Amino acid sequence: MATIFAEHHVGLVRLALIMVGDRATAEDVVQDAFARTHVGRSRLRDPGKALVYVRSAVLNGCRSVLRRRATVFRRAVPYEPPVWSAESAALVGEERRQVLIALSALPPRQREALTLRYYLDLTDQEIAETMGISGGTARSTIARGLAALGRALGEAL
Amino acid sequence: MNSPVEDRLREALGEAGATVEVGALRPLVVPDRRRFGVSMRLAAVGAAAVVVAGAATVVGFTVSGAGEEVSVASARAQAPDPADVSVFLCTGLEEDKQACQGRAATEQQTKALAESLGRLPGVARVFYEDREAAYERFRKAFAGQPGIVARVKADDVPASYRLTLGPGVRPQPVSAAAKTLPGVAQVSDRTVTETAARFRDKPVDISVFLCVGSSDLPSCKSYEASRRTSKHGKGITAEDTDELARAIKAMPGVQEVIFEDQEQAYENFKKAFTGNKALLAATKVTDMPMSFRVRLRAGTDSAKVAATLRTRPGVAQVVDQKCSLTQFRLMADHGISRMLTDVCG
Numbered sequence: 001m002a003t004i005f006a007e008h009h010v011g012l013v014r015l016a017l018i019m020v021g022d023r024a025t026a027e028d029v030v031q032d033a034f035a036r037t038h039v040g041r042s043r044l045r046d047p048g049k050a051l052v053y054v055r056s057a058v059l060n061g062c063r064s065v066l067r068r069r070a071t072v073f074r075r076a077v078p079y080e081p082p083v084w085s086a087e088s089a090a091l092v093g094e095e096r097r098q099v100l101i102a103l104s105a106l107p108p109r110q111r112e113a114l115t116l117r118y119y120l121d122l123t124d125q126e127i128a129e130t131m132g133i134s135g136g137t138a139r140s141t142i143a144r145g146l147a148a149l150g151r152a153l154g155e156a157l
Numbered sequence: 158m159n160s161p162v163e164d165r166l167r168e169a170l171g172e173a174g175a176t177v178e179v180g181a182l183r184p185l186v187v188p189d190r191r192r193f194g195v196s197m198r199l200a201a202v203g204a205a206a207v208v209v210a211g212a213a214t215v216v217g218f219t220v221s222g223a224g225e226e227v228s229v230a231s232a233r234a235q236a237p238d239p240a241d242v243s244v245f246l247c248t249g250l251e252e253d254k255q256a257c258q259g260r261a262a263t264e265q266q267t268k269a270l271a272e273s274l275g276r277l278p279g280v281a282r283v284f285y286e287d288r289e290a291a292y293e294r295f296r297k298a299f300a301g302q303p304g305i306v307a308r309v310k311a312d313d314v315p316a317s318y319r320l321t322l323g324p325g326v327r328p329q330p331v332s333a334a335a336k337t338l339p340g341v342a343q344v345s346d347r348t349v350t351e352t353a354a355r356f357r358d359k360p361v362d363i364s365v366f367l368c369v370g371s372s373d374l375p376s377c378k379s380y381e382a383s384r385r386t387s388k389h390g391k392g393i394t395a396e397d398t399d400e401l402a403r404a405i406k407a408m409p410g411v412q413e414v415i416f417e418d419q420e421q422a423y424e425n426f427k428k429a430f431t432g433n434k435a436l437l438a439a440t441k442v443t444d445m446p447m448s449f450r451v452r453l454r455a456g457t458d459s460a461k462v463a464a465t466l467r468t469r470p471g472v473a474q475v476v477d478q479k480c481s482l483t484q485f486r487l488m489a490d491h492g493i494s495r496m497l498t499d500v501c502g
Contacts, residue, residue: 005185013182014174023176024269027183028276034185099169118163119170150162 004050005034012058018115019062033057055130102152110145240319242328242346244335245492248315256342266340279326284319295491315492345489362479365449367393374473393471410457419445460501
């Protein structure tokens with residue numbers, strides 16, 4: 001489990017960054033996922049599924065963060081502006097920013113599915129396993145997400 | 158078969174992801190089973206503190222991020238001195254550009270640090286000491302050494318987070334993790350400051366090591382060459398030793414001189430390295446140096462005395478312990494790193 005994290009640390013943080021928007025929280029999410037999966041590592045039956053398991057843990061962590069931000073304080077105040085906001089100097093192109101803003105406005109499941117597909121290049125089956133849904137649902141979620149994104153960007157342009 | 162939306166999404170995600178560089182991440186910490194219960198409890202306490210602070214912000218202060226809540230809550234409390242772990246922030250004036258790249262810690266980094274330091278396992282409380290308070294503390298600590306106070310400007314003294322650890326928590330893992338965070342120039346912990354405190358009370362300010370037969374230092378080689386006969390090899394002669402002892406005692410500011418011969422040096426060496434059998438087996442009494450241990454009166458410039466002693470014949474090397482200790486304290490207690498020559502030059 002530790003080797004999975006060592007190899008995929010940067011990748012996992014990048015995935016979490018896209019989901020939660022700021023880097024410090026992204027690193028925290030990955031650290032938490034690491035700690036949690038580390039405790040349960042002996043219960044993992046199929047070592048080949050470790051990466052899927054770990055990705056799910058990171059996604060779950062991101063969901064918790066977003067849920068907490070949305071419900072407890074009714075405000076989303078990360079201590080770093082999201083990478084896609086205008087205050088962040090991290091992204092250069094306005095074009096990229098629009099895509100990410102549109103993405104962040106999608107329902108969470110669609111956002112996750114699109115990120116797994118177009119950032120990590122996972123197959124439908126892998127996306128389904130990571131998100132804990134069926135292959136068909138993964139496919140339709142991606143299709144709907146893509147359509148919604150297209151509409152949002154079409155309006156923005 | 159890719160639609161333009163898919164391509165744009167792919168590129169945007171790729172670029173967003175690439176803002177996290179390889180190698181710039183905080184290392185992952187393996188949870189320690191034995192301490193897990195404790196750290197969970199501490200985490201719960203921390204969470205409670207944030208909730209309380211959160212309630213306060215609702216009452217009337219400006220809405221702020223979690224990081225700020227931690228630092229605001231702790232700024233009012235007095236930081237412990239010495240702290241279990243001191244995390245010194247970048248001033249941008251560090252001579253070693255490795256950690257800070259010549260940049261001061263940004264406000265954002267400072268806030269984020271309060272958050273991340275509070276989350277390190279074993280950390281009980283986080284105090285913030287701003288640069289003004291740090292400079293005040295430095296001036297107080299070195300009130301007896303006006304030369305040092307004159308050499309350090311207010312801008313050189315860094316702000317710091319001073320951490321209190323839970324009972325029984327070892328400081329090394331915490332300081333190792335803190336060192337890797339962005340905006341941190343250097344970290345010192347209890348083990349380091351305690352070492353400094355132990356040396357402070359030693360009755361030796363300057364050690365003068367004499368040439369012995371096995372010395373290989375240039376100072377000893379030139380001493381050998383300066384003598385007509387080389388019967389004694391490179392070792393200092395009895396006459397020169399007596400001469401040197403008289404000279405040291407006659408120097409202004411010298412309070413006490415103790416001679417340490419090779420047997421005594423070997424005894425001390427054995428005591429210091431009891432655990433290292435291989436080293437002890439490889440070291441003979443004749444490898445040990447002879448030395449004069451010099452205690453100075455308060456207020457004497459140790460650097461001047463050391464410089465004079467270095468030029469005496471038969472002296473292998475002179476170690477200015479008082480100066481080293483000052484340099485060490487500057488670093489460990491105040492986060493100010495200076496070259497030896499700069500401290501006592």
